[in-house]
Amino acid sequence: MTNSQRQRILFIDDIPSFCEEIVSTLRAEELDAQSMLSPLEAIAQIIRGEFDLVITTLVIAELGGFEIIRRIRGAGCRVPIIMITGFGTDQSAIEAARLGVADYLTKPVEKTELVARVRRILADHAPREPQRPKSLARMISGDSQMSAIFEKVKTIAPSDSRVLILGETGCGKQLLAHAIHQQSRRAQEPYIEVNCAAIPASLLESELFGHEEGAFTGASKKRIGRFESAGKGTIFLDEIGELSFELQSKLLHVLDSGKFTRVGGGNDMYSQARLVSATNRDLLKEVEAGRFRSDLYYRLNVISIELPPLRDRPGDIGILAQHFINQFAPEGKQPPTFTPSAVEALRQYHWPGNVRELQNFAEQLAVLHQTPRIEVTDLPAHVLKRNAKPALAPKDMASERLPFREARDQFERDYLLKAIQDAGGNMAEGARLAGMDRGQFYRLAKRHGLTSSSE
Numbered sequence: 199m200t201n202s203q204r205q206r207i208l209f210i211d212d213i214p215s216f217c218e219e220i221v222s223t224l225r226a227e228e229l230d231a232q233s234m235l236s237p238l239e240a241i242a243q244i245i246r247g248e249f250d251l252v253i254t255t256l257v258i259a260e261l262g263g264f265e266i267i268r269r270i271r272g273a274g275c276r277v278p279i280i281m282i283t284g285f286g287t288d289q290s291a292i293e294a295a296r297l298g299v300a301d302y303l304t305k306p307v308e309k310t311e312l313v314a315r316v317r318r319i320l321a322d323h324a325p326r327e328p329q330r331p332k333s334l335a336r337m338i339s340g341d342s343q344m345s346a347i348f349e350k351v352k353t354i355a356p357s358d359s360r361v362l363i364l365g366e367t368g369c370g371k372q373l374l375a376h377a378i379h380q381q382s383r384r385a386q387e388p389y390i391e392v393n394c395a396a397i398p399a400s401l402l403e404s405e406l407f408g409h410e411e412g413a414f415t416g417a418s419k420k421r422i423g424r425f426e427s428a429g430k431g432t433i434f435l436d437e438i439g440e441l442s443f444e445l446q447s448k449l450l451h452v453l454d455s456g457k458f459t460r461v462g463g464g465n466d467m468y469s470q471a472r473l474v475s476a477t478n479r480d481l482l483k484e485v486e487a488g489r490f491r492s493d494l495y496y497r498l499n500v501i502s503i504e505l506p507p508l509r510d511r512p513g514d515i516g517i518l519a520q521h522f523i524n525q526f527a528p529e530g531k532q533p534p535t536f537t538p539s540a541v542e543a544l545r546q547y548h549w550p551g552n553v554r555e556l557q558n559f560a561e562q563l564a565v566l567h568q569t570p571r572i573e574v575t576d577l578p579a580h581v582l583k584r585n586a587k588p589a590l591a592p593k594d595m596a597s598e599r600l601p602f603r604e605a606r607d608q609f610e611r612d613y614l615l616k617a618i619q620d621a622g623g624n625m626a627e628g629a630r631l632a633g634m635d636r637g638q639f640y641r642l643a644k645r646h647g648l649t650s651s652s653e
């Protein structure tokens with residue numbers, strides 16, 4: 199079986215005899231084709247990702263061909279589309295190209311021509327081996343900026359140079375520090391993490407360098423510090439920007455001389471550990487403001503790696519969301535998958551908590567979601583609220599010269615979508631906001647392909 203025989207084709211037109219003609223032409227070539235007379239029903243299935251190629255005519259009573267394409271694209275669906283028209287004008291060809299149709303045919307449709315073009319487009323869009331996300335230790339990514347970072351890590355990991363990792367909270371700094379250790383020649387030696395913000399300033403010195411018995415009240419026994427435990431391995435100082443000025447000076451001394459002393463002790467000890475540090479603060483600004491020693495900053499920042507926030511890594515959002523869903527789905531439960539429109543909605547959210555926030559969100563969905571597909575309306579209210587786009591104003595519809603029926607349909611859909619978004623995906627609440635009867639609201643939303651599969 200060839201690829202094009204497995205790919206599904208949908209033909210949309212409201213003339214049953216034309217539907218039959220096109221479908222039987224394609225089936226005679228062993229292509230998997232079917233037709234639908236109602237564009238609104240067709241759109242709902244198309245944006246659920248049920249077809250690999252859509253063929254539509256330009257003039258259909260319920261909804262015109264251009265509007266069908268606008269709605270499909272508006273829902274974030276990139277399925278290839280062929281347009282057939284009996285009224286081909288330069289203007290409609292230009293509009294078709296603007297909307298990104300893959301091909302444009304005028305009636306009467308030459309059968310061999312249609313089949314040839316369908317086969318060409320299906321071949322161009324044949325599912326390829328999915329691009330495997332890149333990975334580095336436990337970090338995965340499908341984003342080109344992150345691939346470049348993974349490459350940089352592979353280059354610098356074997357050296358002994360100090361590394362400073364910068365980036366917003368939750369974007370993977372800790373994971374990256376561990377990956378540097380794992381890729382280094384020190385991988386068999388200890389890996390020690392210290393979160394400088396989590397330990398009270400008064401205890402941090404003894405945590406880092408240890409103390410002798412009786413060094414201070416409560417120091418009843420000698421304690422080995424983290425630098426000593428790290429031996430010839432790696433010590434990762436997270437949240438380095440939180441270090442007090444006094445400890446900054448002590449750390450600077452260790453980095454300059456390699457020597458440190460336990461609190462209350464007199465003997466010099468030598469550190470052979472490699473230092474990796476991280477912060478979500480803008481350390482240069484801290485230096486300028488006099489809160490961070492510039493000499494320490496330059497000693498920490500021999501090699502710096504800046505992790506971009508998740509919202510600037512659109513290629514990562516879908517891959518990571520699905521990765522976490524698969525990871526957290528309870529045993530025996532098939533992990534649900536996101537529809538393309540749901541992934542698009544996730545991409546438009548700004549993810550202030552970065553990957554950690556996405557991970558928590560996916561864990562909840564993996565456990566609570568009950569159907570095989572995750573639709574836009576299944577997403578939480580705060581994610582949808584950030585996506586709410588203003589509906590097209592009536593004056594814009596008039597200037598686009600949409601026929602009244604199309605303009606009304608478009609308004610209806612935008613209005614319902616906005617109500618559903620404002621209600622955080624809750625249909626009953628959406629109906630209440632719209633001042634509509636729940637049944638009527640649900641029926642209209644269904645007609646526009648806006649309902650979730652679980653409803």
Ligand SMILES: Nc1ncnc2c1ncn2[C@@H]1O[C@H](COP(=O)(O)OP(=O)(O)OP(=O)(O)O)[C@@H](O)[C@H]1O
Nearest residue numbers: 336337338366367368369370371372373478553554
């Ligand atoms: N690329 C990735 N692939 C898989 N999991 C990731 C990735 N990036 C981050 N994570 C996961 O996201 C969570 C947050 O990552 P991490 O703790 O490394 O962030 P951070 O930048 O160090 O955060 P903070 O600044 O708050 O310390 C962790 O559970 C981590 O495992």
